[in-house]
Each structure stands twice: as C-alpha cells, then as structure tokens.
Amino acid sequence: MNLPKQVQIKEVGPRDGLQNEKQLIHTEDKINWINQLSESGLSYIEITSFVHPKWIPQLKDAVEVAKSIKRKEGVTYGALVPNMKGLERALEADVDEVSIFMSASESHNQNNINKSISDTYPVLREVVDEAKQAGKSVRGYVSTVFGCPYDGAVDENQVIDVCHNLFDMGIDELSLGDTIGVANPVQVNQVLTKMEAHFSKEQLALHFHDTRGMALANTLIALQLGYHTFDSSLGGLGGCPYAKGASGNVATDDLVHMLQEMGIEQSIDLNKLLEAGHFIESSLGQPLPSKQMGISRKA
C-alpha cells in the first residue's frame, strides 16, 4: 500500500462541531476545552466562526473565545469569516488564519449564504485581499463537493471551477467538504484523481462527514492517493444538520486511532485528546458518538 508517512489533522470541533449543537456551551468551557485541545498535540484548531450571531448564536462569543484562549506555540488557530464584517472581528481577535467558505452547488450556496455562486466571488475576494494585507493566511472551504442536499449530484467540473476561482484569489489551502456525508470511496477516488491535473495535493484538505459511515473508508482512499490533510471533529461533535440525529464530521479520535494503527505519523496524543473529549461531553451533558469516546467511557 502506498500511503503518506505523515498526516496533518485539523480540528474543527470548536467551530463545525459546536455550531451544530443545540446547547449553548459556556464561554469559559469553550476556552478551557480549546486549551486542552492545544495540549493534545493538535497543530491546527479552528476555534470559532465570525458569522453574525443571528445565524449562529452558539458562536456569538467568538471574539472573547479567540482573545481568551492560551495560544500554544506551533498551533495555528483559525476561524471562519463570511464577509468583511466578520473579518474585522477576526482581525480584532487576532486569529492566525481565516477561513472563507462557499458551496460547489448553486442551491446550497444560495441557501447557506444567500447569494449565487458568481455573486459570492467578489465578496470573498475582498476578504482574502484584506486578510492577506493583514498578514494572515487564508483557507477556503468548498461545501457540497460530493453531493448537495438540494441539487443532488454535483458536477466535478463545477467543483474544479469553484476551486480555481478560490485559488486565483490567493488562498493558501482549500478544504473539500462532503457536507452531507454522501461521498463513497469510488466517487472520492474519481473526484480526487480528476483534481490531480489541476491542483497540488499540498494545498488540498479533505473534510469528510460520517453520516453514512463511510468517512474512514473515504479517508483511506484519499490516503492511498497521497492526500495528507484531513479535517475532523473530536468525538464526532456536531451531528448533521440535514439528518437529525445522524453523524456529522468524522471523529478526530477515531481518525487518529486508525492512523496510529496503520503506522501513519501524526502529532496527536490520543489519551489527551480523549480527556478533552470527556470535558466537552460533560459541558454538553451528553455522550459524543465516536467509537473511541465510547470505548474510553466503558473502560
């Protein structure tokens, strides 16, 4: 098997996880949790989103969280920004990296950010320009790469076109999102192989959701193709907004465990990660759905 020696995991639980949980978590608990995540060996944590609190009240304390966490050397602290207003707050809070986002499918883009795909580009371009001028690196998210809850199948050429437009703005990395967890290994193989002609693997990350249980199989295919950056959420925090009760992001702990077993290097201490998982579990008042969290609770 041809596999990368080393993988980087980007923890998105404090943003993608918490924004999909109904409960409001105390700001103090978020700060504590992110500090624990920093100590687990993670090199990248997406700590919050500077989306207007009207849309995501769960993350209305974004500035306070970003300003209050203990920044650990060697860890990049990123945050989502939807527009210039969000960027302003993100710069005020001095995050290391900002993430912009849009969808590969017209209907999801319209539903999620209330604009057509073509009307989204100038908004994002302005954010990227300004962020770059402020010395920040910029990450892009493309949602619904492998399927859309409204449009169904998404044309690979449309995905590639959106990615080109984002890279042309000067972003540093792009994360390909299986937003509703419909990707299957054959499709992942097909899409990623097609993308090889256009983009460097160094600049792409995979963002799988485990809604239908295929996230680790999809990860495996991406690894076999040489991709080595993956987004995940500790414990599978967050669920799926499109299928009530179904899984959202692939669980960081299950991903770390699989990589360890496969002999692939990554920077994370699984025990410390699970401790951080138990902390956020008690804040939430409910168990996280990942296998490793389940096993560690029973142990």
Added chain:
Amino acid sequence: MNLPKQVQIKEVGPRDGLQNEKQLIHTEDKINWINQLSESGLSYIEITSFVHPKWIPQLKDAVEVAKSIKRKEGVTYGALVPNMKGLERALEADVDEVSIFMSASESHNQNNINKSISDTYPVLREVVDEAKQAGKSVRGYVSTVFGCPYDGAVDENQVIDVCHNLFDMGIDELSLGDTIGVANPVQVNQVLTKMEAHFSKEQLALHFHDTRGMALANTLIALQLGYHTFDSSLGGLGGCPYAKGASGNVATDDLVHMLQEMGIEQSIDLNKLLEAGHFIESSLGQPLPSKQMGISRKA
C-alpha cells in the same frame, strides 16, 4: 480502482447478533424476522447456533426456529455447530449448511471452546465428516484472525496454519473473523495478501466487526484485493462482548448502502432490509446502532 463486480453478503444477525444481545427475543419474532430477511434478497442467512443452551440461552430455540422458518428458494440457511451433539440437532432441523468455529489464538480458543487448538481439530474433523456424509456443505469460522482479547497480536503464520487444517478437513468456505474489531486497513492488506499464496479468494469470506469504526475501511481494502464475500449483521445487532456498549458486526445495511453507492452489485433490497431492521428493533425494544437504521428512523 480494481473492484469486484459482485459481492455476496452473508447475514449473521440471527446468530452472531442475537447471541450477543441480553434480551431474549420471542421465538415467534425470530421466525418472523428471518422470514423478512429471506424476502429482502439475501442469499445466505445464518439463522441460529446449536451450541448448548447453557452457554447461549438466547438461542435455545434453535431447532424450533430452523424448523419453523419459511425456506425461500435460492437462500442458504446456515447454523453454527460446536460438536457432534450440535450437529445432531442441526441435522434434525435440516439446515442447509453447518458452520464450525475455532480461534487463531490459543487463549481465545481455550476461553471460547475450552480446548487447546490442537485438541479442537479432531472434534471439528468428526463434525465435518459427518456433515459431509449427510450431504451438507460446511463453513469454517476462524476467530481472532487480526487480534485476540487475551493474547494481543496473532501471528499470521498461525492463522494460515489453522486455515490449512480446516480446509484439509474438506470445508467449503472459511470466514476470517476480526472478533474484537481491531483490524486496520494496513493489517488487512498484509494478512490477505499473504493468504493469497495459500488459499483461493473464492473460498474466503471476511467477517469484520466495527468496534473501532474501521469495518468499512477494512472492507474496502478487501474489495480492492478482490475478496467478495462478507459477513454482516443487520443494523449492527449484537454489540461487542469484549467492550460493553461498543459495536459488534459491521451493519449489513451500511455495507449494502456503501456497495450500492460504489456501483458494486449485490442481491439485497435496502428498503426491505431496513423494514426487517425496524421489526427486530421493536422486538428488542431498543434502536439498532447502524447509520442507515438511524437515518431511516429520522426520515
């Protein structure tokens, strides 16, 4: 990607699933359930085990179940037998195929069937001879192929040796069990590649457990190597006897769904399968853990 065109799924829920559930299911419900499974397009159902009821009270009604189900043409109805006494009951109940079982690791074999590996062979040989004389096909299970709850790592040569001994008895197929769900894709690739020099893929099946979430990734590797027979349990029924609350067999419905999405043929109607899942869920009085069952409950 090099994948088999067609896959056969062997449903082990009525045996491997139910024997690991605490609740006793009414015999009538089991019969009803198996009849529903027969109508879902499955070509193989392991309906029970003729182990002494002292060990597995959940399946004490084995003869009644086997005699009362409606046998559908084209479906093979198998059952587990541990010894000659079990075989006698299985033949009385006229199952189509009997399955013998042992472990690849000494301690698990000792704990599970109270004999050393070498003392197990003559017992199984007698069963195989007698079953063959009665015109039955025989399946073998090897447990703890990828790891043992007592011994830890299991030597691949020991696995191959056990498999040779079973095939030498004249068994028709052998199922390689990841009994405690510890196999990882790199290991599966290594073990199965090594086995290719010894055995035909036509005679091997994979029996993965999803305890650590890697069952579908492991299945994917086996598919890439050309293996095309997989055991699974509807809804993930059964859990794992070694990790309370953790998953047992990979879920038939999640496996069927992945294969469908990958464009690999198999014989099962997912909707009918999920209906059968809802039936056994209400008999159990608790939800089954698979993703597809979860999604279909919320739909």
